[in-house]
Amino acid sequence: MAPSTAIRSSIDRIVKVLFPQDTKQNETPDQKNMRVTVAQYGTPNIDHMFAKQEIRQVIRSMARRKAPGLDGITIELVEAINKGSPDILLSIFNKCLDLGHFPSCWKVS
Secondary structure (H helix, E strand, O other): OOHHHHHHHHHHHHHHHHOOOOOOOOOOHHHHHHHHHHHHOOOOOOOOOOOHHHHHHHHHHOOOOOOOOOOOOOHHHHHHHHHHOHHHHHHHHHHHHHHOOOOHHHHOO
16 A cells, blocks of 8 residues: 555544544434534524615725725725615625625735
């Protein structure tokens, strides 16, 4: 067995031992109770959706006449988009919030 194959085999075995499949077969009473308890907990999204006013305020607070980011979008362009059709940015930001995902390129300054 080649070293890389042996390492891969060892890793697979460790993962299977430390993280066994979660099945209902052979559960102890404590595990059954835990499964019931966990199922009762919901994870509601407690974040409120963005409002047009919030987006407008953030845009107003941003510095003008600055160099655009890597995407080439200036705050003036964002402001024009929001002024012309505020539902576009509102929909995009609220969908990101709903999905819990913000594009990584938005995190680069």
